[in-house]
Amino acid sequence: MWKQQEDFDLIISSIENELRQEVSELRAKWAGFAPRLAIVQVGGREDSNVYIRMKLKAADNIGITAEHIRLPKDITEAELLARITYLNEAPSVHGIIVQMPLDSDFNIDSHRVTDAVSPDKDVDGLNTVNEGRVAVGDFSGFIPCTPAGCVELIKRAGVSIAGKNVVVLGRSRIVGTPVAELLKWEHATVTVCHSKTKNLSDITKTADILVVAIGRPEMVRGTWIKPGAVVIDCGINPIEDPSKKSGQRLVGDVAYEEAVQVAAAVTPVPGGVGPMTVAMLMRNTVLAARRQLERLLMPNWPLKPLRIAPLTPVPSDIAIARSQKPKDISELATEIGLWPNEVSQYGRTKAKISLSVLDRLKNQRGGKYIVVAGMTPTPLGEGKSTTLIGLVQALTAHRQRNAFACMRQPSQGPTFGVKGGAAGGGYSQVIPMEEFNLHMTGDIHAVTAANNLLAAQMDARIFHELTQKDGPLYDRLVPKTKGIRKFSPIQLRRLQKLGINKTDPDSLTPEERTKFARLNIDTAKIMWNRVVDLNDRYLRKITIGQSPTEKGFTRETAFDISVASEIMAILALGNDVDDIKDRLANMVVALDKDGNSVTADDLMRITSEYACMNIESEGSEYRK
Known part of the structure; x- marks a missing residue:
């Protein structure tokens, strides 16, 4: 039976040791694994800061990685819900709590916020799904922390709950109602009272176990308590006390000094239920992490195959x-x-x-x-x-x-x-x-467009080099914008490749401008064909440039099938956005008249454009 504050400290220490051992066992199963708790706080109330510091300290003692996510007071409900959704979907986050009350400039529905937390990560146990499970005796979810702490304290007092008369004073959804349900499923006879209950003191005097969560300072007097009862005080209320530096002190809903004279055990305030609530939060977080790791290590997926009913003869x-x-x-x-x-x-x-x-x-x-x-x-x-x-x-x-x-x-x-x-x-x-x-996700069509964009750019470049003098060609490639001429990052890479260490477009000599602007592609040594996503034998060898607008500059080329494009291979091999861009930029598309390779990057304008086309087609995995 706990009596002194030292007894409560030993209980908390014992629970933390148990959880620390469990975390070590989880890490042994999966290298680097650690339970992770996200604590979401809106605003900066000092009392909330105190509670959060307690949680962070407890998490650190156990080996839980706790992240304090501070959100501004001017956050809207939609923005807060979006942040919670992000945490719900993050595999590395095992538990989520939203610190109450919400210190917001807007009227945010706290019930909607707690229900937005995934039941699988609701380590506070305040989601309606988890509360409903407790009500029907289903403990496969998470039990609210304060009620769980109350039951744990009663058990650690050495008291058998089964068959006892229990009175719960208070019916809140956070403490009173769930603790009454928990004690009911522990086979106690439970009476729930509240501020409107008649003859309240007569009822409380029948209780072998009295749980008080009414929110009124020292409402329960010593005369209300049955001799030898166990009293759990969940209240915490500030009252005036001139002897204190702050002018206030904290008391519970039970007159402690009177209660200890009658009861076998009474939880003090502060120092009783509060630390136990934090301990239960840590237990739920470790439980959430263990469940996730068990799913990860599960030897067989819980797959439910679709039923097949074979027919004879077999249809098409x-x-x-x-x-x-x-x-x-x-x-x-x-x-x-x-x-x-x-x-x-x-x-x-x-x-x-x-x-x-x-x-x-x-x-x-x-x-x-x-x-x-x-x-x-x-x-x-x-x-x-x-x-x-x-x-x-x-x-x-x-x-x-x-x-x-x-x-x-x-x-x-x-x-x-x-x-x-x-x-x-x-x-x-x-x-x-x-x-x-057929079209599947449309990726092949995006590859087709990107491949042909590069081919069109190359033919356009050949045409302009054949029909323009050096000066106008350079001006076309590096135009003035509001009177200022500036190289793009791709153009700076070409200058570096050519050994021209200059960054001012106007500082290049005429020879350097010619060298920069002209690729001098050998049309007989172009490796880059256009593509189309079908078999058309008449496109296997074609002549392009027969329009009068092309001024007689024709050449032979071909269409390949889209999946043969080098771009398709790059999308399959690329690790991330930067890797894909590098691979795309370094594709060799032709040789110049001196036998040097011409890359996609040498065409200068095109690399980032077709990179964006393909990365967007590949979806969020590359953007991340």
Whole structure:
């Protein structure tokens, strides 16, 4: 039975030691893993600052990484909710609390804010979902911290709760109501009272356990308490005290000096329930981290395969594809352990996965890599795609092995060719089949546009060099803007490549201007062809420049299929935006008349433009 402040300190220390040990065990399972708590504060109330410092100190003692996110008073409700959504979707954040009250210039709905926190990260236990779970005896979520602390204190007092008469004075959603539900599920007989209850003192005197959270200074007197009862005081109220430097002191809802003369145990204020609440917050944070790590280390995805009902005779591929309703892609992403911010949805059946997943799973043990190589399809059409999809179906749905298929994005050339589509066939195919075989995400079209933009720029450059003198050509490349001529970053790179160490466009000599402006591309040694996403045999060799406006400057060239573009390879190999830009800039597109390479960067205007086109097509994974 706890009596003195030292007893409470020992309880808190014991809980922190237990949590510290659990954090060490989590780190042993995953190198570098640490529970992470985000504490969101709006404004700068000093009392809130005090509570937050307590939480930060406790987190540091246990090994929890706690981040104090300070938001200004002029933040709007929409902005606050957006920040909470960001934290909800961050895989590295395990727990989120929003410090109350909100010190805002605007009228922000605090209930809406607490409900905005994901139930899986609501370590305060104030989301309506978690509160509802407690009410029905479902403790799979998070128990509100103060009620959990009250129950923990009662248990650590050595008191058996089952069968006891419990009176809860107060019905708030933060303390009174949830603590009453918790004690009910501990098999106590619970009576909930409030300020309007008749004969209140007569009821409290029947309590073996009395929990007070009414918000009135020293309302419960010693005469209200049953001799030998356990009293939990959740109140904290400032009252005037001239003997104190601040002119105030803190008291609870129970007259402590009177209560200790009657009760077997009474929690002091401050120093009782408050530190225990912080300890329960830390426990919930470690619990949230453990649950997330367990999902990450789960040997099998909780995958729910779609049921297949094979027909005889087997229908056509398109009939089979259309007979099956696809699973919502967001549901599938959740089943395989992806976070919302790692998935960019394209409708309800397609999505791209961010490269950030690779960083999150960098400590995960690697799996098996199976290559389905080139093969001659059977008479029934079972080739690489069908075998690949069927193999993954067998591994995941029938052998409960985590597996995924990696297929090339279909090109419309082969899709409309004699071989047909690229989605597999029969009951081993990608659905919706039409979406997979046709435009997919539009990436190939973006590659086509970017590739042809570069080809058009190169031909335009050749034309202008053939039809303009050195001076006008230089002025066209480095024009004056409001009377000032300035090199772009790409042009400065070309100067550096040429060995011209100047940054003032007007300081170049006539020879340097000519060297800078003229690429002198050898039209017989151009490697960069235009592309189109289909098979058209009559484009395999063409002559361009036959329009009268081209002044007779014709040349032979060709169209390749879009997926053969070097840009497609760069998007597949690029690590991030900077890497992609570097690779695009260094593509060799032709040789000059002296046999030197001409790169995309030498065309000067184009690199950033087609980089933007392709990076936007690839979605958020590169922008991040």
